[in-house]
Amino acid sequence: MKRLRVELGDRSYPVIVGEGVLEHAGELLRRAGFSTAPIVVSSDRVLGLHGRRLLGSLERAFSKCPVIRIGDGERFKNHQTLAMLYRELLRAGADRRSWIVAFGGGVTGDVAGFAAATYMRGIRYVHVPTTLLGQVDSSIGGKVGINLRQGKNLIGAFHQPSAVLADTAVLQTLPARELASGLFEVVKCGAIRSRPLLAYLEKNLDRVGGCRSDALEHVVASAARIKADVVSRDEREGGLRMILNYGHTVGHALEAATRYRRFTHGEAVGWGMLACVGFGQQLGALTGAEAGRLSALIRRVAPLPALEGIRCGSLWAALARDKKFDSGRIRMVLLRRLGEAIVRNDIEPARLRRFLSGFLAARGEWS
Amino acid sequence: MKRLRVELGDRSYPVIVGEGVLEHAGELLRRAGFSTAPIVVSSDRVLGLHGRRLLGSLERAFSKCPVIRIGDGERFKNHQTLAMLYRELLRAGADRRSWIVAFGGGVTGDVAGFAAATYMRGIRYVHVPTTLLGQVDSSIGGKVGINLRQGKNLIGAFHQPSAVLADTAVLQTLPARELASGLFEVVKCGAIRSRPLLAYLEKNLDRVGGCRSDALEHVVASAARIKADVVSRDEREGGLRMILNYGHTVGHALEAATRYRRFTHGEAVGWGMLACVGFGQQLGALTGAEAGRLSALIRRVAPLPALEGIRCGSLWAALARDKKFDSGRIRMVLLRRLGEAIVRNDIEPARLRRFLSGFLAARGEWS
Numbered sequence: 001m002k003r004l005r006v007e008l009g010d011r012s013y014p015v016i017v018g019e020g021v022l023e024h025a026g027e028l029l030r031r032a033g034f035s036t037a038p039i040v041v042s043s044d045r046v047l048g049l050h051g052r053r054l055l056g057s058l059e060r061a062f063s064k065c066p067v068i069r070i071g072d073g074e075r076f077k078n079h080q081t082l083a084m085l086y087r088e089l090l091r092a093g094a095d096r097r098s099w100i101v102a103f104g105g106g107v108t109g110d111v112a113g114f115a116a117a118t119y120m121r122g123i124r125y126v127h128v129p130t131t132l133l134g135q136v137d138s139s140i141g142g143k144v145g146i147n148l149r150q151g152k153n154l155i156g157a158f159h160q161p162s163a164v165l166a167d168t169a170v171l172q173t174l175p176a177r178e179l180a181s182g183l184f185e186v187v188k189c190g191a192i193r194s195r196p197l198l199a200y201l202e203k204n205l206d207r208v209g210g211c212r213s214d215a216l217e218h219v220v221a222s223a224a225r226i227k228a229d230v231v232s233r234d235e236r237e238g239g240l241r242m243i244l245n246y247g248h249t250v251g252h253a254l255e256a257a258t259r260y261r262r263f264t265h266g267e268a269v270g271w272g273m274l275a276c277v278g279f280g281q282q283l284g285a286l287t288g289a290e291a292g293r294l295s296a297l298i299r300r301v302a303p304l305p306a307l308e309g310i311r312c313g314s315l316w317a318a319l320a321r322d323k324k325f326d327s328g329r330i331r332m333v334l335l336r337r338l339g340e341a342i343v344r345n346d347i348e349p350a351r352l353r354r355f356l357s358g359f360l361a362a363r364g365e366w367s
Numbered sequence: 368m369k370r371l372r373v374e375l376g377d378r379s380y381p382v383i384v385g386e387g388v389l390e391h392a393g394e395l396l397r398r399a400g401f402s403t404a405p406i407v408v409s410s411d412r413v414l415g416l417h418g419r420r421l422l423g424s425l426e427r428a429f430s431k432c433p434v435i436r437i438g439d440g441e442r443f444k445n446h447q448t449l450a451m452l453y454r455e456l457l458r459a460g461a462d463r464r465s466w467i468v469a470f471g472g473g474v475t476g477d478v479a480g481f482a483a484a485t486y487m488r489g490i491r492y493v494h495v496p497t498t499l500l501g502q503v504d505s506s507i508g509g510k511v512g513i514n515l516r517q518g519k520n521l522i523g524a525f526h527q528p529s530a531v532l533a534d535t536a537v538l539q540t541l542p543a544r545e546l547a548s549g550l551f552e553v554v555k556c557g558a559i560r561s562r563p564l565l566a567y568l569e570k571n572l573d574r575v576g577g578c579r580s581d582a583l584e585h586v587v588a589s590a591a592r593i594k595a596d597v598v599s600r601d602e603r604e605g606g607l608r609m610i611l612n613y614g615h616t617v618g619h620a621l622e623a624a625t626r627y628r629r630f631t632h633g634e635a636v637g638w639g640m641l642a643c644v645g646f647g648q649q650l651g652a653l654t655g656a657e658a659g660r661l662s663a664l665i666r667r668v669a670p671l672p673a674l675e676g677i678r679c680g681s682l683w684a685a686l687a688r689d690k691k692f693d694s695g696r697i698r699m700v701l702l703r704r705l706g707e708a709i710v711r712n713d714i715e716p717a718r719l720r721r722f723l724s725g726f727l728a729a730r731g732e733w734s
Contacts, residue, residue, distance in 0.1 A: 079446075079450065083446065086515060086521070086522060087517075090515070090517050090518075090521070117524065118485070118512075118522050118523060118524055119521070119522065120521060120522075120523070121510065121512060121520075121523040121524055121525055122524060122525065143488065145485075145488060148453060148457070150454075150457050151457075153488075154453070154457070154486070154487060155453060155485050155486065155487075156485060156487070156488040157484065157485055157488055157489060157524065158488055158489065
């Protein structure tokens with residue numbers, strides 16, 4: 001087991017990564033200072049696969065835990081689920097000292113975390129993420145929230161968890177495409193902050209994809225450490241934390257332009273990084289050799305759904321909604337070199353649009 | 368104009384109290400660092416009475432402000448109003464850099480503040496309270512939220528405003544009973560923290576009740592300063608901030624036991640303080656002379672609706688729901704002497720219940 005830490009003064013918390021963490025959840029959380037049984041929020045799917053291990057451990061350490069079941073998937077990340085959570089928390093007698101264990105993927109973490117952020121002006125919660133994306137990214141940093149009909153994550157808060165427990169063994173049960181989705185975020189972590197992680201992935205990608213436990217533990221811990229470190233330095237995305245959005249400007253626009261149906265989040269970020277690599281090279285920010293190396297790694301993670309049929313106009317409209325070019329320039333994260341990101345505030349919209357038009361026309365190739 | 372300050376590190380903010388603050392709102396907020404027009408949240412009633420003064424000033428300093436109208440009164444402090452606010456914020460094009468002016472009483476402040484706390488993970492907002500209760504209490508300290516069917520303020524957050532502008536001139540238009548409701552909270556501030564404020568009230572209560580502007584400005588600034596000082600020392604009610612709940616344990620229970628129909632909040636707190644004075648005297652925490660002095664002042668603020676027909680059983684049930692006596696003892700704020708509160712953790716439930724039973728039977732007198 002590897003133990004990291006998000007350093008945020010009196011809101012600091014541990015991130016524990018390793019195979020078998022679930023079985024030790026109860027004792028780990030007792031040691032972290034909890035003394036009463038939590039209320040567990042999860043989905044039928046996750047409880048069916050891993051529920052017994054977590055609940056058994058929690059119940060050995062505390063007592064029987066109430067369980068609130070919510071739907072699985074992005075369409076449940078809404079007001080209805082939130083209202084149901086509030087109701088069930090009240091029914092379970094939750095008060096200011098109660099705490100929640102959010103056990104599942106990003107949706108469970110986001111909505112249960114937001115319920116924790118707002119129930120009686122905020123109660124404690126612990127993330128037990130069961131997807132790779134959750135373990136390396138969304139469970140760390142305190143971003144919680146729900147979607148509105150008008151857009152994703154429009155309602156939310158920064159509410160840091162009290163602990164994150166990432167059991168890499170649960171990743172074995174993930175569908176290959178969901179594992180790959182998380183791997184693109186791992187590649188991103190390497191790209192912005194760690195050449196060693198990139199080198200490890202280049203050498204061990206097959207072992208990671210095959211869920212070899214030492215390899216999984218290594219990449220989850222490495223990527224989670226990068227996220228934890230960035231969040232520790234900039235909790236509310238005032239500066240440094242923006243580098244975590246590498247590949248996301250174009251990625252989000254691709255997701256929106258295809259109505260969130262064609263790409264997983266990671267795949268969209270994969271395409272977004274490929275675009276950034278090409279654009280960065282055009283701006284002279286990245287050498288051809290480094291650009292080629294990162295692109296090759298991204299391509300190796302998993303095949304990306306084609307860009308076929310996405311018009312530059314709709315991609316650009318989605319990007320403009322996301323970014324609001326009111327200053328006349330676009331802010332974008334680019335790489336200075338592999339392992340080192342910079343936030344550029346001076347991107348000329350016309351130039352980016354020209355590049356993206358060519359990128360789409362060449363179906364993701366660039367020259 | 369008097370300028371106070373809530374000191375909370377990088378979340379510190381000014382509280383500006385005085386007659387005519389509304390007319391200067393625009394320039395005051397420009398000086399506080401705002402550079403774009405805010406989105407104003409208010410009610411028809413408040414806009415009809417004072418809208419032109421505030422909006423005129425804001426529009427001179429910025430540009431035309433979008434106005435979102437919400438219902439007036441506790442029954443609008445709910446999910447429906449919140450969802451409508453989100454929708455209107457989106458329609459107005461609000462983004463992360465937008466800010467809200469919450470212009471109205473406690474309900475407007477609470478719900479608009481909660482919308483600000485959760486819209487796009489939190490945007491800035493400014494309170495412009497138009498009730499005495501708002502000016503001396505609810506606008507300061509960042510407690511925002513909404514009610515659920517199951518109870519008041521069950522959903523909420525701590526989200527500090529960027530400024531509070533309290534124009535004492537608007538208090539002239541308050542119904543007498545609402546002014547009195549706020550005055551009970553002013554008395555509370557004196558009781559827990561300031562003998563000079565109590566002495567001032569004893570001497571000038573008629574001038575305050577008659578809305579003489581120097582008197583209003585003095586009591587609002589004094590009470591707001593006490594609230595600001597307490598919040599600066601304990602933002603999240605971990606300790607000291609609890610003293611602000613003097614009279615509230617019994618007060619809340621009285622409100623709940625009468626379904627929020629008989630008493631204004633301040634009147635319930637008035638009764639709650641009378642009960643605490645009597646109970647404190649019984650415990651030997653307050654001398655008879657001091658108890659008599661505070662009781663006389665409370666009685667002079669305004670006539671309190673009778674306790675008639677409130678059964679001790681239902682009062683006690685409401686109190687138990689609020690406090691959860693799981694440790695076997697009740698925590699209660701009492702006075703050590705006038706102007707000095709202490710938090711007692713050792714109140715024996717049976718003893719308090721006996722006292723309250725007698726208090727109700729004697730219709731609020733005690734011996």
